[in-house]
Amino acid sequence: MPSIRAPASQQTATLLVAVKCRPLTEIERQRSRHIIQVTDDKNLVILDPDLSKDYLERIQNRSKERRYSFDHVFAPGCTNADVYRNISSTIFGVIQGLNATVFAYGSTGSGKTYTMVGTRKDPGLMVLSFHTIFDLIKKDESSDIFEVSCSYLEVYNEVIYDLLEKSSGHLELREDPEHGIVVAGLRRIKVQSADKILELLNVGNNRRKTETTEANATSSRSHAVLEITVKRKQKNQYKSQILCGKLALVDLAGSERASETRSGGQKLRDGANINRSLLALANCINALGKQQKKGLAYVPYRNSKLTRILKDGLSGNSQTVMVATISPADDQYHHTVNTLKYADRAKEIKTHVHKNIGTVDTHVADYQRMIENLQVEVCHLRKELADKESQLTTKPAEKAADDELSWLNILSRETNENVQERINLQKALFELEETNIRNRIELQHLDDAIAKQEVVEKDGTVVQALRSRRQVILDNIRDNDEAGAGYKKDIEINEKHQRQLQNMIEEAISNNGNRTYLHILSQYRLLGMANTELQFEMAMRDQVIHNQREALRNLWNMLLGLGLEQKQIMDLAARQGIVIEDCTTPYANSVVTKQPPFLSHYRFSPSVAYPGLNVQPYVSTCFFQHHQGFSSMAYLGGQHDTPTVCRQEHLSSYYLLSPSYSQAGRSGMDSPWAGGRPGACFHTESVPQEACSFYSAMRAALCPCSKEQFTPASCEDYGQQLKESWAANSQDAWEVRSVAVNNSRHLHEELMRNSGTNCSVYQNSSAEIKGTGIPESRHLCSPYGTAPRAFNLSGS
Numbered sequence: 001m002p003s004i005r006a007p008a009s010q011q012t013a014t015l016l017v018a019v020k021c022r023p024l025t026e027i028e029r030q031r032s033r034h035i036i037q038v039t040d041d042k043n044l045v046i047l048d049p050d051l052s053k054d055y056l057e058r059i060q061n062r063s064k065e066r067r068y069s070f071d072h073v074f075a076p077g078c079t080n081a082d083v084y085r086n087i088s089s090t091i092f093g094v095i096q097g098l099n100a101t102v103f104a105y106g107s108t109g110s111g112k113t114y115t116m117v118g119t120r121k122d123p124g125l126m127v128l129s130f131h132t133i134f135d136l137i138k139k140d141e142s143s144d145i146f147e148v149s150c151s152y153l154e155v156y157n158e159v160i161y162d163l164l165e166k167s168s169g170h171l172e173l174r175e176d177p178e179h180g181i182v183v184a185g186l187r188r189i190k191v192q193s194a195d196k197i198l199e200l201l202n203v204g205n206n207r208r209k210t211e212t213t214e215a216n217a218t219s220s221r222s223h224a225v226l227e228i229t230v231k232r233k234q235k236n237q238y239k240s241q242i243l244c245g246k247l248a249l250v251d252l253a254g255s256e257r258a259s260e261t262r263s264g265g266q267k268l269r270d271g272a273n274i275n276r277s278l279l280a281l282a283n284c285i286n287a288l289g290k291q292q293k294k295g296l297a298y299v300p301y302r303n304s305k306l307t308r309i310l311k312d313g314l315s316g317n318s319q320t321v322m323v324a325t326i327s328p329a330d331d332q333y334h335h336t337v338n339t340l341k342y343a344d345r346a347k348e349i350k351t352h353v354h355k356n357i358g359t360v361d362t363h364v365a366d367y368q369r370m371i372e373n374l375q376v377e378v379c380h381l382r383k384e385l386a387d388k389e390s391q392l393t394t395k396p397a398e399k400a401a402d403d404e405l406s407w408l409n410i411l412s413r414e415t416n417e418n419v420q421e422r423i424n425l426q427k428a429l430f431e432l433e434e435t436n437i438r439n440r441i442e443l444q445h446l447d448d449a450i451a452k453q454e455v456v457e458k459d460g461t462v463v464q465a466l467r468s469r470r471q472v473i474l475d476n477i478r479d480n481d482e483a484g485a486g487y488k489k490d491i492e493i494n495e496k497h498q499r500q501l502q503n504m505i506e507e508a509i510s511n512n513g514n515r516t517y518l519h520i521l522s523q524y525r526l527l528g529m530a531n532t533e534l535q536f537e538m539a540m541r542d543q544v545i546h547n548q549r550e551a552l553r554n555l556w557n558m559l560l561g562l563g564l565e566q567k568q569i570m571d572l573a574a575r576q577g578i579v580i581e582d583c584t585t586p587y588a589n590s591v592v593t594k595q596p597p598f599l600s601h602y603r604f605s606p607s608v609a610y611p612g613l614n615v616q617p618y619v620s621t622c623f624f625q626h627h628q629g630f631s632s633m634a635y636l637g638g639q640h641d642t643p644t645v646c647r648q649e650h651l652s653s654y655y656l657l658s659p660s661y662s663q664a665g666r667s668g669m670d671s672p673w674a675g676g677r678p679g680a681c682f683h684t685e686s687v688p689q690e691a692c693s694f695y696s697a698m699r700a701a702l703c704p705c706s707k708e709q710f711t712p713a714s715c716e717d718y719g720q721q722l723k724e725s726w727a728a729n730s731q732d733a734w735e736v737r738s739v740a741v742n743n744s745r746h747l748h749e750e751l752m753r754n755s756g757t758n759c760s761v762y763q764n765s766s767a768e769i770k771g772t773g774i775p776e777s778r779h780l781c782s783p784y785g786t787a788p789r790a791f792n793l794s795g796s
């Protein structure tokens with residue numbers, strides 16, 4: 001199966017929000033008033049349901065009347081086809097390898113199922129979408145081969161079931177590093193026509209859990225997700241290229257208050273679970289909306305299966321449509337306002353859409369091999385186990401051993417759940433900490449910017465704005481830290497439980513006569529779990545790799561933003577003996593909108609890909625954040641042979657850049673990422689006049705240890721050193737700031753001595769970097785780093 005690689009080009013898309021108001025039902029017509037006024041195709045007004053309010057209250061603005069604007073608003077007379085016509089462009093991309101998600105959101109009885117599934121006379125969005133997909137495939141004039149498959153699942157009481165299986169067991173969610181969240185064991189059926197999907201949809205819908213509640217005669221008790229995958233094999237393109245688009249169509253269960261549905265027992269339990277996952281969804285929408293408006297807030301996807309399944313649709317790689325369904329009845333006022341409130345928030349949500357292109361990646365292949373090895377081992381053990389089992393069945397089974405075995409089964413099942421829970425908690429904690437790292441970096445930048453701005457600003461408006469932003473970030477950090485502390489506690493409890501389980505398993509094994517058999521059994525299960533944990537680690541590593549890729553992309557933008565041609569960069573890299581894959585995507589001519597080429601190496605030594613820019617993997621996530629929005633940078637200087645100062649819009653990051661690269665340039669200030677934040681980088685053949693004066697001011701403002709350790713005087717010294725090193729332009733330049741080390745003890749001493757100071761340690765060797773005359777050196781300690789670090793300047 002091909003792996004899906006990251007995008008060659010990625011676009012940010014905004015979640016499209018449409019509101020659909022259904023007509024009053026027969027019963028409602030007798031007892032309710034119509035309070036929705038659709039003023040035009042984008043606006044609606046919800047009237048105050050309380051007619052008794054007097055004139056004074058109304059003019060004093062105590063009315064509960066509300067106005068809302070959305071991408072599309074559909075009045076009760078509109079059909080599903082009307083809705084579909086306005087959102088269908090989202091579906092078109094699916095046959096081109098893009099992902100799309102359409103979900104209906106609203107209170108119980110508001111018309112979600114009607115909108116998604118529809119009726120024979122008024123087919124819903126699910127039916128209309130897969131007809132479109134097959135029409136597009138039919139009309140496609142290329143020689144590409146298409147393969148369409150479909151799956152249909154429901155989440156009922158926080159358990160996933162396969163709606164295409166007659167008696168489906170419980171299915172589990174897994175994090176796949178390449179494909180994101182996947183449902184393990186879900187049946188995916190190849191389909192040749194829209195009619196076949198319709199048939200499967202009907203089969204699935206008959207299996208779906210529905211109940212008659214007070215609010216709706218056929219209320220859906222489960223969330224249903226129909227997923228259509230379109231694989232497009234491009235015959236005339238690169239041998240292995242496969243585009244893989246996915247369309248997720250989601251019909252959510254109805255949310256209701258127990259008092260309204262007058263339900264009890266199982267129904268009440270269902271309702272509680274439905275409401276819990278809808279609440280989780282609402283919280284995610286809230287956090288995502290807040291994230292766009294204010295800053296980085298943690299998005300609690302992990303709180304329900306539904307939100308984990310919808311994660312891509314809500315913020316990942318998907319073009320997404322939310323159809324908010326509302327009832328026009330006055331007694332539904334609160335539900336309707338609630339739905340509209342979340343729909344309004346959802347308008348802020350951004351997703352990042354890119355084509356899913358199948359290739360085989362080296363690092364994935366490595367992991368795949370590891371998993372395969374484990375699987376071979378599992379198979380081997382399974383066989384041994386089967387042999388033992390058959391031996392045992394030939395003998396009269398001992399009751400005690402049977403008991404022991406079922407006890408072991410229970411323990412192993414519990415261990416499995418324990419591992420799964422730990423993985424989820426650790427992943428959640430990881431995500432949370434990543435978010436807070438970014439928040440803290442922004443906070444540092446804001447502090448720097450505030451300090452600078454306070455000196456120059458008279459009226460304090462910008463400072464005020466920066467301060468309020470700082471407060472938002474502080475709040476987010478506090479919220480996330482609190483949530484993180486909760487997760488840590490949960491992990492501790494989980495680990496304690498894990499130890500107890502292990503002790504119990506060992507005890508069960510040592511008490512039993514058939515030790516070998518039980519030992520194999522437990523080993524077999526432990527290996528299965530090790531496999532799961534390995535997959536988790538893969539996901540984590542892939543997260544880091546993903547961040548690095550983003551960092552690389554931004555670096556390319558940065559280089560291209562300087563006006564360099566791709567070819568120049570490639571030549572420069574080639575001269576350093578650095579391999580960068582040729583860009584297969586044609587570039588646009590404009591500087592800042594150019595997409596960087598896709599790099600062949602997902603795993604690379606940090607300095608391999610970019611001459612002179614030493615990026616350490618563990619700071620790459622910070623780096624990614626710094627460079628986000630590079631296209632909106634302001635350029636304060638622009639000559640190609642002198643440094644260019646770039647300023648990001650939020651005034652907090654500065655970069656001093658130049659396209660050329662020299663030993664002298666490197667010798668002084670080539671550790672821009674020390675301390676997890678960018679500093680200045682000079683890469684010019686001759687020292688520019690303004691560099692030193694710039695540098696002292698900038699360094700004082702940017703250096704993480706500027707306040708304590710980096711005094712203006714030392715900046716001046718540094719400027720002087722820089723001039724000298726430039727002038728010396730040879731091995732001498734290195735000597736200005738380098739300490740050569742001869743053996744490992746000496747190296748250790750130097751690292752310790754220089755850690756966190758403004759001195760670098762290099763390990764010189766007699767070899768030179770290919771074609772440059774620069775001695776191959778190992779940069780062992782960054783001037784501003786707080787811990788000893790080592791990476792190879794030559795990239796070899």
Ligand SMILES: Nc1ncnc2c1ncn2[C@@H]1O[C@H](COP(=O)(O)OP(=O)(O)OP(=O)(O)O)[C@@H](O)[C@H]1O
Pocket residue numbers: 021022023025076078106107108109110111112113114115216218219220221252253254255325
């Ligand atoms: N546009 C419409 N035109 C006519 N009738 C509609 C329309 N939308 C919904 N209805 C009717 O309203 C009722 C409730 O609709 P539906 O079952 O789709 O709601 P729901 O939001 O899916 O409810 P639940 O969340 O409880 O499953 C049904 O009787 C349905 O036929």
